[in-house]
Amino acid sequence: MFDTVLIANRGEIAVRVIRTLRGLGVRSVAVFSDADADARHVREADTAVRIGPAAAAESYLSVDRLLEAAARTGAQAVHPGYGFLAENARFARACADAGLVFIGPPAAAIDLMGDKIRAKETVRAAGVPVVPGSSGSGLSDAQLADAARGIGMPVLLKPSAGGGGKGMRLVRSEAVLAEEIAAARREARSSFGDDTLLVERWVDRPRHIEIQVLADGHGNVVHLGERECSLQRRHQKIIEEAPSVLLDEATRAAMGEAAVQAARSCDYAGAGTVEFIVPGRDPASYFFMEMNTRLQVEHPVTELAVSIAGTGGLDLVEWQLRVASGEKLPFGQDDITLTGHAVEARICAEDPSRGFLPSGGTVLALSEPQGDGVRTDSGLSEGTEIGSAYDPMLSKVIAYGPDRATALRKLRAALSETVTLGVPTNAGFLRRLLAHPAVASGDLDTGLVEREAAGLVDDGVPPEVYAAAALLRHDALAPEPLRAGTTGIAGAGSAPGAGAGGETSAHRWTDPFSVPSGWRLGGEAAWAVHQVRVPGQDPMAVRVRGTAAGAELLLGDGAPVRARLLDVTATRLSVECDGLIHTFAHASGPEGSWLGRDGDSWHAQVHDPVEAALLGAGRAGGVDSLTAPMPGTVTVVKVAVGDEVVAGQSLLVVEAMKMEHVISAPHDGTVTELDVTPGSTVAMDQVLAVVAPAPTPQETPQGTSPETPQEES
Numbered sequence: 001m002f003d004t005v006l007i008a009n010r011g012e013i014a015v016r017v018i019r020t021l022r023g024l025g026v027r028s029v030a031v032f033s034d035a036d037a038d039a040r041h042v043r044e045a046d047t048a049v050r051i052g053p054a055a056a057a058e059s060y061l062s063v064d065r066l067l068e069a070a071a072r073t074g075a076q077a078v079h080p081g082y083g084f085l086a087e088n089a090r091f092a093r094a095c096a097d098a099g100l101v102f103i104g105p106p107a108a109a110i111d112l113m114g115d116k117i118r119a120k121e122t123v124r125a126a127g128v129p130v131v132p133g134s135s136g137s138g139l140s141d142a143q144l145a146d147a148a149r150g151i152g153m154p155v156l157l158k159p160s161a162g163g164g165g166k167g168m169r170l171v172r173s174e175a176v177l178a179e180e181i182a183a184a185r186r187e188a189r190s191s192f193g194d195d196t197l198l199v200e201r202w203v204d205r206p207r208h209i210e211i212q213v214l215a216d217g218h219g220n221v222v223h224l225g226e227r228e229c230s231l232q233r234r235h236q237k238i239i240e241e242a243p244s245v246l247l248d249e250a251t252r253a254a255m256g257e258a259a260v261q262a263a264r265s266c267d268y269a270g271a272g273t274v275e276f277i278v279p280g281r282d283p284a285s286y287f288f289m290e291m292n293t294r295l296q297v298e299h300p301v302t303e304l305a306v307s308i309a310g311t312g313g314l315d316l317v318e319w320q321l322r323v324a325s326g327e328k329l330p331f332g333q334d335d336i337t338l339t340g341h342a343v344e345a346r347i348c349a350e351d352p353s354r355g356f357l358p359s360g361g362t363v364l365a366l367s368e369p370q371g372d373g374v375r376t377d378s379g380l381s382e383g384t385e386i387g388s389a390y391d392p393m394l395s396k397v398i399a400y401g402p403d404r405a406t407a408l409r410k411l412r413a414a415l416s417e418t419v420t421l422g423v424p425t426n427a428g429f430l431r432r433l434l435a436h437p438a439v440a441s442g443d444l445d446t447g448l449v450e451r452e453a454a455g456l457v458d459d460g461v462p463p464e465v466y467a468a469a470a471l472l473r474h475d476a477l478a479p480e481p482l483r484a485g486t487t488g489i490a491g492a493g494s495a496p497g498a499g500a501g502g503e504t505s506a507h508r509w510t511d512p513f514s515v516p517s518g519w520r521l522g523g524e525a526a527w528a529v530h531q532v533r534v535p536g537q538d539p540m541a542v543r544v545r546g547t548a549a550g551a552e553l554l555l556g557d558g559a560p561v562r563a564r565l566l567d568v569t570a571t572r573l574s575v576e577c578d579g580l581i582h583t584f585a586h587a588s589g590p591e592g593s594w595l596g597r598d599g600d601s602w603h604a605q606v607h608d609p610v611e612a613a614l615l616g617a618g619r620a621g622g623v624d625s626l627t628a629p630m631p632g633t634v635t636v637v638k639v640a641v642g643d644e645v646v647a648g649q650s651l652l653v654v655e656a657m658k659m660e661h662v663i664s665a666p667h668d669g670t671v672t673e674l675d676v677t678p679g680s681t682v683a684m685d686q687v688l689a690v691v692a693p694a695p696t697p698q699e700t701p702q703g704t705s706p707e708t709p710q711e712e713s
Helices: 011-024 040-044 063-073 089-097 107-114 116-125 141-151 174-192 249-265 299-305 316-324 404-417 427-434 437-441 448-456 463-477 609-616
Strands: 004-007 027-033 047-052 077-079 155-159 169-171 197-201 206-215 221-233 236-242 270-279 287-292 306-308 336-338 341-348 365-367 374-378 393-401 419-421 528-533 540-547 550-555 561-566 572-577 580-589 592-597 600-606 625-627 632-637 650-656 659-664 669-674 687-693
Touching: 004 011, 004 063, 011 027, 011 040, 011 316, 011 374, 011 393, 027 040, 027 063, 047 063, 063 089, 077 316, 089 107, 107 116, 107 287, 116 249, 116 287, 141 155, 141 174, 141 197, 155 174, 169 174, 174 197, 174 659, 206 249, 206 316, 221 249, 221 299, 221 336, 221 448, 236 299, 236 427, 249 270, 249 287, 270 316, 299 306, 299 316, 299 341, 299 374, 299 393, 341 404, 341 427, 365 580, 374 404, 393 404, 404 427, 404 437, 419 580, 419 592, 419 600, 427 437, 427 448, 427 600, 437 448, 463 528, 463 540, 463 550, 463 561, 463 572, 463 580, 463 592, 463 600, 650 687
Parallel strands: 004 027, 004 077, 027 047
Antiparallel strands: 155 169, 155 197, 206 221, 206 270, 221 236, 236 341, 270 287, 306 336, 341 393, 365 419, 374 393, 528 540, 528 600, 540 550, 550 561, 561 572, 572 580, 580 592, 592 600, 625 687, 632 650, 650 659, 669 687
């Protein structure tokens, strides 16, 4: 076994590898970019080395800097994790040339399986069924289009290099084929440095099932059962489970043997995954899609659901290390069984209410469930900054039970307890997805999430969120806030402690005219108006009179209700509203308060209508302004000021977390303002360009009319 291993990655997978290294008594070396200087994986490693600026190309993708870090720290081996250079044959060879063990398969196997075209040809020769599609490498756009027409619509465009669903495009109409080929090439080039594409027949309502394989350097290859990965969005997995409810024992054995043959066909060693596309109505008709020559994000469900006779539990990272150090597998296929059920949910920095666009921010409050059949693999800690430079996945929550229903129930409960305030995530969406009848019954396919997403997005704001936010602000504006630890939207306030019933523990006289209670001499109490805004929603006017410990409250045009704050601390609060008590995770930030519940979160901000009007003055507003839908980088600018455009025309492309978003003209008109250039870094909702609408035929210059000519002066 090695003494020191360098982890050429970041985030949750780096933390995951460090955990196994620590258990084996192996010294861990982390690497970090400037953006990750305070990251969790840096703090948990035995040694950490700075390798460059935030841009991945100059840090995590720099082979030279990674090898230099290994040399400086005396590392004997390199674990690549997943993503970045994990499936880069050049990196594997460079490690070998530097005298380092690459903890993964041989470079030749990475090369072969990394080229999806050659991989299909190789496994087909080994007797593994493959998806019908184009053949040959380096096809031109015209050749790809011809192949697509020959297969028949719909088709799937895929980068030959890389994986993870990036660059994949489902094309249903020939009319958009050329545009989709260009976009797929651009995304493939950006993600993998290689824009070679292939085209495959699209299998309608398919299921995505993969087989985990493990091979040593002595000719032994086994499979560790399957994982169902059909719940996907934009061709990227979000929920995975083991085993699949679709497969019977005969199909499981046949697919497992096909995966073993695929691994043997490229002289594989280490942990790898063979992915199959399976028609839901005919699971025996499975097709090879690709082989991932690395550890998979979803490997924990296999670790929890697989039992191996004579071992103390399965740790795939440990077996990667043991195989790489030359050990033989001490078990065979007959020693492996599937026991119970495991399900994993990927927590990503994205906002479901904004079409799942990437999000960002600072983690202000964090709670990640562990224990009682629940495991969280995470790279987060409070204070972590989530930017747009890297993949949006933050953590994974995994649940295990003796059966599928129990595992699903445990995972839903764990997602309810997951708190990541300060950064919008998909945790609440995933919790609702797991409760969907089709998911509960196991009637899955890769299009299910896209079909049902609209009904699973919680795009409204519960009234108690507005009530809590307004009462927090109301309390913060008082000269002596009524409860300890209360933090309002406008800032923090503190006072002697308050009990759960809302009574202060210290009583001092306060000038009634200085308290925002609405108190009047000889008249009915006045309302204090608090304008609360949650991003993506219209501002809500909340009227309050009384104190936060006991107030009357009006939400918009609703009827007055009794409300009060209870048990307010820096991390949690309860609010009683119309006789119901609601409890939230709570955090205060520089731009307002965050409230979280059941995996969902809301950023409650003060809205000043006068300030908003002043900020908007002098700039075209409404649909004329094109704003950034996510924090990211402008990669393409197709227009200039003065250009005339038509509705739907592509004007700019913004990229964040390896995802492209095309900004199109909202209407016919003229570009009157362009605030960005290629390479510009933009914030969410930042104005990028303004398109003034073209005048309609009925419009005439001011001061004229069609009937009466303008008088001469």
